Amino acid sequence: MDPNYSAQDVARCYLCKTAIAQNYCDFCHVNLCKPCIGEHISDEYDKHKIVPILQRKSTLIFPKCQTHQNKNCEYQCQDCDIFVCSDCAMSKQHKGHEYLKLEEIFTKSKERIGKDKEELDRISPTYEEIVIELENQIANLDGEYEKLTTEMSKQREELHREIDNAINQMEEDIGEIKVKHHSILKEHLNEIKQVQSLMQKTLVSLHEIEESNEVSPTINYSSKVEEFRKLPPKSNVSMPKFIPKQVAREEVSNLIGKLIPISTTLEERVFATKKPNTSVRELLDVPQVLNTIKTGYKILCCVTCLNEEQIWTCGNTKDIKCFNIQGVLQKTIQTKSGENPSDIAVDIDGALLYSDWKTRRVYKVKDDQTEVIIRLQGWIPKQLCVTSSGELLVVMRSEDETQSKVVRYSGSTVKQTIQFDNGQPLYSGSKKIKSITENRNLDICVADSGAGAVVVVNQDGKLLIRYTGHPSPTKNEPFKPTGITTDSQSHILISDAGNHCIHILNADGLFLRYIDNCDMKNPHGLCVESNDSLFECEFYRGSVKKIKYVK
Numbered sequence: 376m377d378p379n380y381s382a383q384d385v386a387r388c389y390l391c392k393t394a395i396a397q398n399y400c401d402f403c404h405v406n407l408c409k410p411c412i413g414e415h416i417s418d419e420y421d422k423h424k425i426v427p428i429l430q431r432k433s434t435l436i437f438p439k440c441q442t443h444q445n446k447n448c449e450y451q452c453q454d455c456d457i458f459v460c461s462d463c464a465m466s467k468q469h470k471g472h473e474y475l476k477l478e479e480i481f482t483k484s485k486e487r488i489g490k491d492k493e494e495l496d497r498i499s500p501t502y503e504e505i506v507i508e509l510e511n512q513i514a515n516l517d518g519e520y521e522k523l524t525t526e527m528s529k530q531r532e533e534l535h536r537e538i539d540n541a542i543n544q545m546e547e548d549i550g551e552i553k554v555k556h557h558s559i560l561k562e563h564l565n566e567i568k569q570v571q572s573l574m575q576k577t578l579v580s581l582h583e584i585e586e587s588n589e590v591s592p593t594i595n596y597s598s599k600v601e602e603f604r605k606l607p608p609k610s611n612v613s614m615p616k617f618i619p620k621q622v623a624r625e626e627v628s629n630l631i632g633k634l635i636p637i638s639t640t641l642e643e644r645v646f647a648t649k650k651p652n653t654s655v656r657e658l659l660d661v662p663q664v665l666n667t668i669k670t671g672y673k674i675l676c677c678v679t680c681l682n683e684e685q686i687w688t689c690g691n692t693k694d695i696k697c698f699n700i701q702g703v704l705q706k707t708i709q710t711k712s713g714e715n716p717s718d719i720a721v722d723i724d725g726a727l728l729y730s731d732w733k734t735r736r737v738y739k740v741k742d743d744q745t746e747v748i749i750r751l752q753g754w755i756p757k758q759l760c761v762t763s764s765g766e767l768l769v770v771m772r773s774e775d776e777t778q779s780k781v782v783r784y785s786g787s788t789v790k791q792t793i794q795f796d797n798g799q800p801l802y803s804g805s806k807k808i809k810s811i812t813e814n815r816n817l818d819i820c821v822a823d824s825g826a827g828a829v830v831v832v833n834q835d836g837k838l839l840i841r842y843t844g845h846p847s848p849t850k851n852e853p854f855k856p857t858g859i860t861t862d863s864q865s866h867i868l869i870s871d872a873g874n875h876c877i878h879i880l881n882a883d884g885l886f887l888r889y890i891d892n893c894d895m896k897n898p899h900g901l902c903v904e905s906n907d908s909l910f911e912c913e914f915y916r917g918s919v920k921k922i923k924y925v926k
Contacts, residue, residue: 386406386428387406388406388407388408388411389405389406389407389411389415390405390407390408390411390414390415391408391410391411394408394410394411395408396408396428397409397427397428398412398425398426398427398428399425399426399427399428399430399431400415400416400423400424400425401424401425401426401430401431402422402423402424403415403423404431406428406431407425412425435477435478435481435588435590436588436589436590437449437477437590438458438590438591440458440459440460440462440463442460442462442463443460443462443463446460446461446462446463447460448460448463448477449461449476449477449478450463450464450474450475450476450477451474451475451477451480452464452469452472452473452474453472453473453474453475454469454472454473455469455472458477459474477590477594480594481590481593481594484593484594484596485585485593487596487598488581488584488585488593488596489585491581491598491599491600492578492581492582492585494600494604495574495577495578495581495600495603496578498574498600498603498604499571499574499575499578501606502567502570502571502574503571505567505606505607505609505644506564506567506568506571509560509563509564509567509610510564512560512612513557513560513561513564516553516556516557516560519614520549520553523549523614523615523617524546524549526617526619527542527545527546527549527617527619528542529619530542530617530619545634548634548636549615549634552615552636552637555637556612556614556615556637559610559612559637559639560610560612563610566607567607570603570607574603577599577603584596606643606644607644608641608642608643608644609641609642609643609644610639610640610641610642611639611640611641611642612637612638612639613637613638613639614637615634615635615636615637616634616635617633617634617635618633618634618635655864656863656864656907656925656926657925657926658866658879658887658888658924658925658926659923659924659925659926661892662890662892662893662922662923662924663893663922663923664893664894664920664921664922665908665921665922665923666700666701666702666920666921667702667918667919667920667921668686668698668700668702668918668919668920668921669702669917669918670688670690670696670698670917670918670919671696671917672688672689672690672691672692672917673690673691673915673917674690674691674914674915674917675688675690675899675900675912675913675914675916675917675918675919676689676690676691676715676718676808676899676900676912676914677689677690677716677718677719677899677900677912678900678901678902678910678911678912678919679719679720679721679900679902680721680902680903680904680905680910681697681721681725681727682725682904683700683904683905683906684699684700685697685698685699685700685705686698686700686902686910686919687719687721687727688719688912688919689715689716689718689719689729690715690917691715692715693709693710693712693713693714693715694707694708694709695707695708695709695710695716695719695727695729698919700921708727708740710729710731710738711731711734711736711738711745712731712733712734713733714731714732714733716729716730716731716732717729717730717731717732717755717756717757717758718730718757718758718759718810719759720759720760720761720767721761722739722761722765722767723761723765724741725741726739726740726741727739727740727741728740728748728759728761728767729759730756730757730758730759730769731756732755732756732757735750735751735752735754735755735756736749736750736751736756737749737756737759737767737769748767748784748786748787749767749769749784749787751771753773753774754771754772754773754774755771755772755773755774756769756770756771757769757770757771757772757779757808757809758770758808758809758810758811759811760811760812760813760819762783762813762817763813763815763817766783766784766785766790767783767784767785768781768782768783768784768811768813768819769781769782769783769784770802770809770811770821772804772806772809773804776804776805776806777804778794778800778804779794779800779802779803779804779805779809779823780792780793780794780802781793781794781802781811781819781821791836793819793832793836796832796837796838801821801830801832801838802821802823802826802830803823803825803826804825805824805825805826806825807823807824807825808822808824808857808858809821809822809823809824809825810822810856810857810858810859810900810901811859812859812860812861812867813861814831814861814865814867814882815861815863815864815865815882816865816882817833817834818831818832818833818834818839818882819831819832819833819834819836820859820861820867821859822856822857822858822859822869822870823856824855824856824857824872827843827844827853827854827855827856828841828842828843828854828856829841829842829843829856829859829867829869829880829884831867831884839884840883840884842869842878842880842884842886844871844878845878845886845889847889849891850871850874850876850889851874852873852874853873854871854873854874855871855872855873855874856869856870856871856878857870857871857872857898857899857900857914858870858898858899858900858901858911858912859901860901860902860903860909861903862903862907862909862925863905863907864907864925865881865882866879866880866881866882866887867879867880867881867882867884868880868890868901868903868909869901870898870899870900870901870911870912871898872897872898872899872914874891875891875895875896875897875898876889876890876891876895876898877889877890877891877895877898877901877909877911879924890909890922890924893911893920893922895911895913895920896913896914896915896916897913897914897915897916898911898912898913898914899911899912899913899914900912907924907925908921908922908923909921909922909923909924910922
């Protein structure tokens with residue numbers, strides 16, 4: 376850790392060691408508080424360069440001129456391919472030569488280094504996947520070879536004692552093949568790890584150059600991206616095979632069968648950026664209502680799919696109800712506080728999650744046992760979304776109703792907070808519903824009814840889309856997004872309570888069409904099951920409609 380910084384990473388003055396530094400000497404590279412500036416620059420006043428601490432390392436460090444010792448080289452002579460100072464440029468030796476400013480070359484090199492660093496950051500995970508694949512192959516070798524030995528043992532039982540010697544010999548052969556197999560994979564793994572290690576060292580070096588103001592190493596930087604982009608060949612080592620033979624009184628070795636040894640080939644790998652599933656299912660011109668489930672709620676807010684046959688629902692009571700798709704009540708759970716839940720979700724293990732605005736907690740219910748997984752202070756948990764990786768996204772609102780944010784949890788641990796875009800709030804502070812879902816491309820979509828907008832950010836929290844409705848002569852009420860879900864095609868489906876319809880967008884936020892022919896009335900919560908059938912809550916009717924909208 377930098378000795379000029381405390382445990383809270385506050386910059387301390389280099390001279391007095393205690394005061395917080397507001398300035399920085401860009402010549403000596405030290406932090407300074409205002410009272411200590413005078414003492415620091417008391418000698419050789421002209422050489423020091425004092426700047427605000429946020430602008431530290433903004434002054435380029437040019438190389439010294441070999442001819443004029445008191446001058447810095449700020450140019451590169453194109454004809455001589457050397458660094459020169461202004462005096463050199465005016466000399467007879469360089470008369471009529473072309474020059475480039477080192478500052479411009481430095482800036483371009485920094486840009487190239489930044490791009491290389493980004494490219495290596497993209498390539499690096501591929502190497503990690505290759506390492507994991509090879510390590511898994513090595514870890515599974517024992518199990519695979521045990522299966523092979525078991526098959527041979529069954530054959531040995533049929534041939535009895537007269538073939539024991541031959542079987543034992545073959546088991547020894549397997550052992551040798553296994554050693555060879557292991558050795559080949561291990562050698563390939565070590566080669567990959569060596570390249571991976573070199574890549575990590577290169578990334579560290581790039582980071583150091585990127586953070587440095589040294590001109591020479593920056594300009595002399597040579598890219599290794601092409602070298603790393605050419606992925607190592609994939610080593611395909613086939614498993615040996617045991618081919619049993621019918622028992623006959625012939626030569627024992629022929630009775631047992633044939634053992635096919637491993638073979639090794641190298642398959643070229645090509646680096647490619649992963650893309651989401653692109654299989655296409657067309658939208659129906661006229662969506663169809665497949666079933667209507669009466670839930671018994673006077674006000675129905677939320678629905679979530681447990682599986683293809685069951686759904687959980689909640690409304691304006693303490694009861695959370697599970698129905699099958701025929702509308703038969705399967706189970707009822709009551710909230711701990713006795714109040715209606717803010718939202719419900721199902722985790723990847725099939726457990727029910729619900730947020731309780733009264734207790735400021737999120738609960739998990741599994742096998743009739745309820746446990747608290749999240750406790751909040753100063754914030755109220757609202758809508759929930761279980762991600763494809765099993766993490767939990769929680770929309771929460773401050774108790775004073777001025778702020779809202781999305782927080783990502785792994786278990787009970789906060790992993791990410793999404794609240795601002797360039798300093799501006801992404802979501803309204805209103806207590807109105809903010810439904811949330813994760814798209815197949817890992818974008819996070821929030822239907823903010825208080826703002827009359829759908830806000831989509833990527834998995835890093837960067838704003839991608841802000842959708843505020845689609846102009847239509849038949850949709851005269853303000854856009855009021857009350858529910859949101861996504862399907863296998865990365866469509867974004869949004870319930871519009873004011874206009875009694877559902878908007879369908881593509882993954883880029885482009886409007887595709889409405890679902891408005893299914894006798895909807897104040898649509899609210901939405902969810903899509905694995906076959907892309909849509910479940911839609913009727914807010915005041917208390918019913919759930921199952922709708923087919925894709926072919």
